[in-house]
Amino acid sequence: MAITIVDVALKAGVSPSTVSRVISNDSRISQKTSKKVRKIMEELGYHPNMMAKSLVTKTTHNLGIILPRPAEELFRNQFFSEIIRGIVTKAASSGYDVLMTTGINADEEEAAVRRLVQGRVVDGIIMLSSRQDEHIISFLKDRKFPFVLVGRSEHHADIISVDNDNVAAAYDVTKKLLEQGHERIAFMSGPANLTVSKDRFSGYHKALLEAGLPLRNEYICEAGFTAESASQAAMDLMNLNNRPTAIITIDDVVAFGVIRTLWNNGMLVPEQCSVIGFNNTIMSEMCLPPIASVDIGIYQMGMSAAHTLISTVKGEGYGQARIIVPHQLIWRESVSVPGASNVKTSG
Amino acid sequence: MAITIVDVALKAGVSPSTVSRVISNDSRISQKTSKKVRKIMEELGYHPNMMAKSLVTKTTHNLGIILPRPAEELFRNQFFSEIIRGIVTKAASSGYDVLMTTGINADEEEAAVRRLVQGRVVDGIIMLSSRQDEHIISFLKDRKFPFVLVGRSEHHADIISVDNDNVAAAYDVTKKLLEQGHERIAFMSGPANLTVSKDRFSGYHKALLEAGLPLRNEYICEAGFTAESASQAAMDLMNLNNRPTAIITIDDVVAFGVIRTLWNNGMLVPEQCSVIGFNNTIMSEMCLPPIASVDIGIYQMGMSAAHTLISTVKGEGYGQARIIVPHQLIWRESVSVPGASNVKTSG
DNA sequence: CAATTTTATGCAAACCTTTGCACAATGTTT
C-alpha cells in the first residue's frame, strides 16, 4: 500500500489538511510546521496521488494530442515529429504532460476525443488538423472545451489556431523567383482539397498577378506527400513546349521526387529547372543538390500551440486568436537564375 | 456540472452500482436493465470520469514515455518519431493512451518519473534508452513498477527490454560485404561510449575474424549522429594508402555525410567506395545514390515495446525478457563490388 | 407448497485529495 497524505499527517502529528496546505505552499502554514511536514514527506518518500488530486481539482495538467489517422506518411514526413517535439518541450517546461491518442477511423477518433474530454483525462486538446476534423471541432466548441488547432479551419472562425501564413509564404517564394528572372514558374500542390494546397496556390497566384503574368493551367499540378507522387507530374511539366524554369512544390519530399525524376531522365537541377521545397526538413539540406525550402517554423508552431493552450486552460485570456508563426526562405543550390540550358530540346 | 453515474442511475430508476455494472458488462445484470440503462446513458451523453475510476481501480490505461533529454538530434534523426509511432499505434489498438514527458536535465527527468510512477499517472513506462538512465531503471526496479527498456542496459540484466541485435546486424552487413569481395572494410561508429557503437563494432570484428582478416586500427573511426561529424573521418579514411573499399556507418545521416564529403572531393559512391548506413530512414532511399542500409525495425520495436508493457501491466507473464526485433539488410546503389577504380591514385 | 438455489439489484465503504468553515491560540489595540 502506498504512502498517503494521512500517513504523513499521522507521523507529523498534524491533520491531512495541513499536509495538503504545506504541499500547495499555503501562506497560512507556519514555517515551523511546514519544515516539519516536509521532512516527514521526504522520509516517507511521499508523492501525492494525482488521480485523487485531479478528482477534486478537476484539473489534470495533461494536454491531449489527437494524432491524425493516416499517421504513417505524416510521421515520416517529419512534420509531426517536429511539432510534437515543440509541444512536449513547451508543455514540460510549464508543468504539463502530453497525452497522445489516435483512432484507426473517424469514429474511433471521435470516441477518443470524447474519452479525453468527457472522461476529464486532459485539460485541453491540440488538434493537428490535416483533414475533416470539423465535427470534432464543433464538439469541442459546443462544450467550450479548451483547444487549439494547428492549421486553419475553413468552417470555424471563432477558435484559437496556430498556423503559418501559407498564402504569404507561397507569395514570397514566387516573388523571389520572379525577381531572379524566372517567369515560367510551376506550382505542384498537395491534394487539392487540403487547405494548405489552396492557400499556397493563392499566394502563388497573387504574386503572378502582381507581376502581370498569366496563370497557366499547364503549370499547375497536383501531387501527394511522397516522392513517387511527383514523378508523373514532373515529367508532364518537363514535356511541355514551354517548360517551366522553376517548380514550387508542396513539400521537400515532393521536391526530392521531382529532382530524382529529372535526374533519371537526364536532366539536372538547377541547370534544367530550379526546384523549391517546403518545410525545410532535414532532407532538404541532405540532398544533392541541397533543396531550397521554406521554413515554416514547425517546431515553433508546436511551442506556440502548447503555450496558447496552457494559457487558455489557466483562464488567462485568449478565447479566440489566430497566431501566425513567421516563415523564412532558405535558399539553397536547387535554385539558380534561369539559364540558356533551360530551353526544351526534345519532343 | 457534468453528468455523473448517479444522474444516469436516477433517471433509469436503478442504483449507481447497477449502472457501473452495466458499463463493465457484468454478467449478473439482466438484459432488460442493461438495455434500459444504456439508452439513458446515450440520451444523457454520459461518459465516466476517468479520474474517479482510476482512483478506485488503481489503473489509468496510460503508458508513459520519458523522452530523452537532448531530444532534438534524436527526434530529427527519425528514430524517435518512428518508435513513438509504433508505440502509440499499438497502445491505441489495445485501449491505452500514451503520455509523454521530459525533463531538461537528469534531476528533472527523475522528478518526472517519480511523478508518473508515484503519482499513479501511468500504469507502466517505456524507457527510451540512450544514455545513463541506470538510476532511473533502478528506481523502477526497486518499486517493481512495470517498465520496458528500448535498447540494452549494460548494468541491469533482469529486466524487460526490446532491442535489435546490433552485433548480428553489423556482422551480417560485414559478412555480406566480404562475400561481395570487399576486404578493406572500414567501420565508422557513433560516440564510442554508446552501447550501440560497441555492439556493432563487435559484430564487425567477429565477421572479420571469421574471414581471417586482420582488424586494422586505421579503418576504425568515430563520428556523431550528424552528417558534419562524418567529414573529417571520411577524408582520413580516403587518404590512407590502403583506402577502404567500403565504409559501414552508424546511421544513414552519417552515411550521407560520407557520400557528400566524397562527392565534394571528386569521389563517387559507390565507384570509389561503397557506403552503408543504418536504420533505413526515409533519407536512405531519398539520396542520390540511394543508400544501402540496415533496417532494424524501429517501428516494430515500438509496437513490441508497447505490446510487452501492456502484457506486463495486465499481469500476463513476462517479468523478464529480452525481445529481439529482426533486422534486414536493404541493399541499394551506394554499394557495389570493389572495382578497379578503387585504387588510390594520389598522395 | 415449503425449502433451497439462483439471479438481479442495492447499500455503503473505500480510493486520496482539497477546501470552506469553524475554532483555538496568539498578538494588538483602546
Added chain:
DNA sequence: AAACATTGTGCAAAGGTTTGCATAAAATTG
C-alpha cells in the same frame, strides 16, 4: 483588561467511481 484582529490548524464534506456483502425476487427442487 477587555475587545478585537490575526494567525495557524482541524473537521468534515465533496469529488465520481467500484465492489464486497447483504438482500429481495424469481426459479428450482423435493
